[in-house]
């Protein structure tokens with residue numbers, strides 16, 4: 001069929017997250033987040049890296065936004081640090097924190113860059129963890145909605161695009177099952193599902209609060225979606241794939257889009273005695289919010305292969321490769337259900353993530369078939385070891401990665417999927433939560449040592465920066 005290409009007003013973007021770029025961890029009234037504390041626990045991050053300084057976006061945002069403008073970026077997705085706005089999580093609001101994001105938003109608008117705001121990208125105020133164990137306690141819902149509403153009221157006149165939660169599946173999975181993110185709990189399944197329910201309620205009530213204030217705002221949450229392929233046409237592999245999708249994908253996306261949990265997943269959790277507790281009215285609120293969600297946010301990095309796992313098979317949550325040494329990730333598996341072997345047909349990054357451009361089209365098609373919602377690709381990109389050579393970074397591998405993904409995204413548009421935006425991860429190099437500064441994603445190189453708070457922090461556009469500029473100029477026609 002003939003290609004109609006990207007829509008005229010397509011938002012070509014790039015993204016970041018507060019903790020990963022801002023630094024200034026204790027400035028202007030900000031108090032610690034759970035990450036400020038977690039990174040100080042020995043052994044938790046690569047060479048004990050912290051985000052104390054990160055890439056100092058807090059002080060260098062004007063230079064960063066100027067570089068975005070020179071590139072022609074249409075949208076910049078960034079997150080707000082809750083503990084800048086409410087240093088104690090609730091109570092007293094911090095004007096200086098509010099002011100910083102006012103300035104950042106205004107700087108974007110000055111160059112006609114659409115600010116796309118993530119309300120929560122994992123940096124919960126430590127005070128709430130101390131007060132009542134954060135997400136584990138139902139009180140989090142009201143505190144979250146209070147924080148979100150403060151943002152809506154302050155910035156809603158200038159910000160139209162809102163992403164409430166970033167990768168709820170990742171921060172809860174890593175926090176309560178894998179012990180890799182705060183609060184660092186391992187296989188605490190019951191709490192994990194309850195925490196997720198609280199997060200869904202926080203998302204839902206925030207969506208309703210925003211729509212009450214700004215009915216024309218566009219809102220959704222961003223899900224780390226790894227579409228699943230059955231390894232074979234054996235019925236048991238296909239069934240394993242359905243099980244996996246219900247438990248690992250639709251469990252989140254169905255709640256955002258339909259306001260209900262997948263039946264089979266819920267039945268399974270009930271059989272294990274770990275199904276979440278609902279308060280009266282929760283089901284209705286989830287439904288109402290789902291009817292007001294405008295898009296599905298998708299962070300797309302990889303796909304996964306699913307194979308039937310016999311009862312005496314692999315029993316593991318899957319250990320991530322945080323070393324950058326290929327082949328060190330551990331296989332995930334639930335005995336009697338599925339396992340997730342490496343896909344032999346696809347290359348991988350140094351962190352064992354499959355490189356699967358068509359998987360992006362697959363993700364868009366699946367979401368469109370199941371939910372018929374517009375889609376914001378809120379993240380997609382390649383983490384790599386970049387080398388500074390004669391003051392330049394020749395990241396042809398990143399260009400190739402992005403080109404191939406954008407080509408597939410274009411096909412998804414041709415297929416009829418309504419794609420509103422494509423944000424690469426990331427704009428500048430930034431702190432990788434568990435990999436320090438060695439795993440780089442940016443269009444803009446930041447002179448920053450991989451493990452310490454040193455380096456000049458100088459910004460150097462990579463080859464991919466100039467390439468993306470052209471992509472934007474030609475609305476994705478010239479790749």
Ligand code: GCO
Nearest residue numbers: 017166167431432433434439
């Ligand atoms: C990393 C990760 C992150 C995430 C992002 C998710 O290496 O730390 O890739 O950068 O992609 O924070 O939203």
